[in-house]
Amino acid sequence: xxxxxxxxxxxxxxxxxxxxxxxxxxxxxxxxxxxxxxxxxxxxxxxxxxxxxxxxxxxxxxxxxxxxxxxxxxxxxxxxxxxxxxx
Amino acid sequence: xxxxxxxxxxxxxxxxxxxxxxxxxxxxxxxxxxxxxxxxxxxxxxxxxxxxxxxxxxxxxxxxxxxxxxxxxxxxxxxxxxxxxxxxxxxxxxxxxxxxxxxxxxxxxxxxxxxxxxxxxxxxxxxxxxxxxxxxxxxxxxxxxxxxxxxxxxxxxxxxxxxxxxxxxxxxxxxxxxxxxxxxxxxxxxxxxxxxxxxxxxxxxxxxxxxxxxxxxxxxxxxxxxxxxxxxxxxxxxx
Numbered sequence: 001x002x003x004x005x006x007x008x009x010x011x012x013x014x015x016x017x018x019x020x021x022x023x024x025x026x027x028x029x030x031x032x033x034x035x036x037x038x039x040x041x042x043x044x045x046x047x048x049x050x051x052x053x054x055x056x057x058x059x060x061x062x063x064x065x066x067x068x069x070x071x072x073x074x075x076x077x078x079x080x081x082x083x084x085x086x087x
Numbered sequence: 088x089x090x091x092x093x094x095x096x097x098x099x100x101x102x103x104x105x106x107x108x109x110x111x112x113x114x115x116x117x118x119x120x121x122x123x124x125x126x127x128x129x130x131x132x133x134x135x136x137x138x139x140x141x142x143x144x145x146x147x148x149x150x151x152x153x154x155x156x157x158x159x160x161x162x163x164x165x166x167x168x169x170x171x172x173x174x175x176x177x178x179x180x181x182x183x184x185x186x187x188x189x190x191x192x193x194x195x196x197x198x199x200x201x202x203x204x205x206x207x208x209x210x211x212x213x214x215x216x217x218x219x220x221x222x223x224x225x226x227x228x229x230x231x232x233x234x235x236x237x238x239x240x241x242x243x244x245x246x247x248x249x250x251x252x253x254x255x256x257x258x259x260x261x262x263x264x265x266x267x268x269x270x271x272x273x274x275x276x277x278x279x280x281x282x283x284x285x286x287x288x289x290x291x292x293x294x295x296x297x298x299x300x301x302x303x304x305x306x307x308x309x310x311x312x313x314x315x316x317x318x319x320x321x322x323x324x325x326x
Contacts, residue, residue: 016191070188
């Protein structure tokens with residue numbers, strides 16, 4: 001089973017990288033960009049067939065390692081077999 | 088007092104703090120390897136600066152899960168002294184020994200220069216040799232020192248008197264919004280934080296880089312001398 005985990009700075013927290021990228025986009029000719037959040041994406045291959053168990057495991061991975069929940073939010077997404085349902 | 092300096096793959100200030108503890112402060116010092124799960128009886132444990140595990144994922148995230156950190160957590164839980172400097176502070180945050188988290192510096196640059204700190208607490212094992220409100224000039228060298236936490240958690244941190252050092256002007260005034268004096272944009276200009284027990288301290292600036300007259304600055308020596316002297320008193324009293 002393949003999954004994608006995305007980790008982003010939390011909305012209420014200023015994201016210095018995202019802001020710099022927004023300003024750079026404006027400089028190269030995209031003035032209409034209101035906001036950019038710069039995060040990370042992980043592609044994870046998992047053994048097992050149970051989508052619920054996989055999602056549970058992925059959330060646990062985020063809580064324990066992949067995200068720092070003090071400053072980051074995360075989303076997990078199954079890319080096949082799990083109908084791509086976000087949680 | 089017996090001091091241990093933890094060495095992670097990617098630590099690069101380990102020999103600096105070892106030198107100050109051993110040759111300037113004449114202490115018994117040993118290196119502690121990240122794969123070890125004991126502290127060899129060390130009373131003061133220092134997590135040094137550097138880029139532990141290459142700062143992969145997030146600064147300090149991988150190091151926080153290494154075997155030695157289990158021993159460091161037990162030591163901290165028993166009231167033992169733990170000092171995290173720069174990357175060591177980031178490791179303490181990721182290990183949950185100190186609340187909060189680090190973001191990239193506000194200007195996105197690696198900053199390497201002197202800053203001014205105000206010592207907010209002088210009743211800790213790490214700071215008892217300072218005068219109340221004393222200022223320090225001390226170097227920083229980091230890309231991620233922009234301390235952050237939720238506003239209510241920052242309020243709790245202040246209420247518990249866990250803010251030990253704050254970035255200030257050379258006159259000792261707060262200038263939180265001025266990048267010259269609050270260089271990385273840290274929330275409430277926070278440069279150093281302790282746990283509620285006061286036995287674990289994390290700080291971004293480098294006291295070991297200003298601890299000898301030949302370096303032109305000994306402000307950091309006051310902190311390290313406090314730790315090694317108070318530490319033996321505290322631990323001696325407990326035995």
